Amino acid sequence: MTQVRVTKESLLTFATACFAKAGAEATIAKTMAESLLWGDLLGFRTHGMRRLPYNVKQLQSGAARGEGSVQVLNSRAAVETWDANGLPGLFVAPQAVEKACTMALHAGTGTVVVRRCEHVASLAAYLQIATDRGLLVNLMAATPAQSSVAPAGSSSRVFSPNPYAIGVPTNGAPLLLDMSFSVTAAGKIRQAYDRNELLPWPAIVTKTGEITNNPKAYIEEGGAILPLGGADLGYKGYGLCLQSELWTLGLSGYGRAEAVADGEQNTFFVQVIDPEAFAGKAAFVRVAEDLLTRCLDAQPIDSSQPVRIPGSGALANFQEQTERGVLLDELTWPRLQHCAKKLGVESPAVLGL
């Protein structure tokens, strides 16, 4: 059996039980399971349940804390700074978005910067916490112990492939964007390498400064990923990488020098904006829908590929999997079965495909 479908309820119960067995408090276990589930529902399979065994291992080894709460290092009316000290990002990220929402409803914007949480997985998973309340949200994350993206004009690895996400409410489906400021993600290079394929475009600068689409240059030979904009316009992606790391690591006061042994721990920045505090929610939505309609009405280059609103594909995945069950592919399902056996947790029941 290469891939299966299970109900989202059974998958949530299963993952919650796994995290609890691995040492997480009930609330933490449940929130972690919800965060991974949400990644899968939106179709971000590399950042969904496939990561469950990793999160279990981190809890078991003590690299991730299964209990306790974040330490609030500082706060003002519109901002808070947290030290998660190894709590799972899957648990801390939704809390941070909630807190930012609460501050935004009072101050107009709410910003939370969190250092030292275990890997947050998919940023897209947290956007709807804000958009469901009619709020705009922006998330950035960095991994300060990782270096893989080069500054413009350089062949050295300096930045992590920092993800960037925004969520925007409308009267209908929200706009959900999840991207990185590099030409490609490290996971896509790894996948091309494993499949012995070339990348679809030049994404790597070798140690000697050549630009290539050969994943070997990154995986084996110490090359770096190009910033967004590539060889010609990399100064733009470089600038955005700088912003991402200054707004996360800088504001949290915990940078690359401090984080060398932190593995996949993230530092992230979340900002929520209440449009009601500006020209009003109704005016915001009217302007947003006009703009999105202009995009949808724009002439496609390929008539079979109409222009899409960011997130429309993810939301279609969400809808389909809510109805038909969550798809667990050939890389994920065996891992979950393995975890079930090892932890003595019952596997979720398989639906017909």
Next chain:
Amino acid sequence: MTQVRVTKESLLTFATACFAKAGAEATIAKTMAESLLWGDLLGFRTHGMRRLPYNVKQLQSGAARGEGSVQVLNSRAAVETWDANGLPGLFVAPQAVEKACTMALHAGTGTVVVRRCEHVASLAAYLQIATDRGLLVNLMAATPAQSSVAPAGSSSRVFSPNPYAIGVPTNGAPLLLDMSFSVTAAGKIRQAYDRNELLPWPAIVTKTGEITNNPKAYIEEGGAILPLGGADLGYKGYGLCLQSELWTLGLSGYGRAEAVADGEQNTFFVQVIDPEAFAGKAAFVRVAEDLLTRCLDAQPIDSSQPVRIPGSGALANFQEQTERGVLLDELTWPRLQHCAKKLGVESPAVLGL
């Protein structure tokens, strides 16, 4: 005489006098002159004094208001929304950054969204208002009556070539980034067209969907500018263009449907962040300087081109021109002389080059 240098003091006096003659109140005239001067000092010559005749004309025709103040549409602890109703952006933008600084010092962040100001010229000119006080700043602007950039996968003009700028304080020179979310700016296409040159990379999608570096496709044939990321990764630049217009037009409640007759009027978003409200200014600067040092130490692809911190070239221009006088090139100097004559204002004295 193709180009000249003048002292910045004499240029400021001259431009202030021109704007006053054209109908601007004393404070407005002086602030407008300072904003254009700052653009020139940083080397953004297309967005410095070269625009003076345009601003004079706008004041004279009444398209830009020379007196009055902005209307505050809404406010909360960390945010304000302004309607400039045609006041010059050169006057309103520095005010908005000041106000955002004041709010940030209290609430942690301060955000001002301004609709309907006349063209703001160079966003970079306003960053140091914040960085000089040890604050981070982020500026975005849109021109809702203009359409020139296509959504990813489309050949239609939807967005303006929205500039984006950030400023970051350090213990030494600030980081100053000023870029757009499109593959190139419309001004660069115009310049290549005027010189009968091709663009250095494919930046345009023709009406029939071909990707080209021929400026004619944009200037004469109705093609659109590609979003950052180009033909392959344009969904990233498309997403950033959407953010830019939603955070400006959307929050201001005044979009493309309302602004059709607004010419070059801008809507902009400024956000200032006080690092002292997070992990502290000292910690911020320590992490920022460590990160910037890693960039400066990174291996250059071309050993004669070391990695640069965004803004270092602009600040070198600033230093040089402060010492030697402001350079007014062959496109700018004749225009200023023409204005001087027309308005009966004395031209600034020319220094030796």
